[in-house]
Amino acid sequence: GQQLNQSPQSMFIQEGEDVSMNCTSSSIFNTWLWYKQDPGEGPVLLIALYKAGELTSNGRLTAQFGITRKDSFLNISASIPSDVGIYFCAGREIGGSQGNLIFGKGTKLSVKP
């Protein structure tokens, strides 16, 4: 089935640095979502995007819906230790079944204090 290519798989950064990650698909999506998962917990929704070119912020997080509708980007500015976790992208294909989403495999973020 359809899969999302999420990169990078993992990254180590210094506190205060900016972080970028992205997600690409082989088909056109009408929805992109970004989640964060802390150890032992369920994913928590960070940002939802519904229009090509849309740029949405949530505090230090900014996500964009790519204009080709086949990709999305998440940026974290001035990272802090609590940003550690796994970030997942998820998307819905145009014509996709019900509200079903396709998930990336995640970007594991580790911050050096």
Next chain:
Amino acid sequence: DAGITQSPRHKVTETGTPVTLRCHQTENHRYMYWYRQDPGHGLRLIHYSYGVKDTDKGEVSDGYSVSRSKTEDFLLTLESATSSQTSVYFCATLETQEGYEQYFGPGTRLTVT
């Protein structure tokens, strides 16, 4: 936050035994989902429900069944557990039919010995 609870949170069972996991939501969301999360595979959809008594298969449905007799409860049953079903199971709900923002429960860690 859709007020999603999952029970049990942890379970160890033996191969061949039946297991039922419960997802309970308090927000009257129409759609409910069961995922499993495994290293290297991300989140994979097992079954989903689009209303009371309305369910359908996901990507990895073999060996699992579901039931939804009330809006607030979605049950996942492993009829005869196998070691390959050792995983973390997440329930999610969808707020509206027009938006696709799924909200996740805290997860159930299942170990089949």
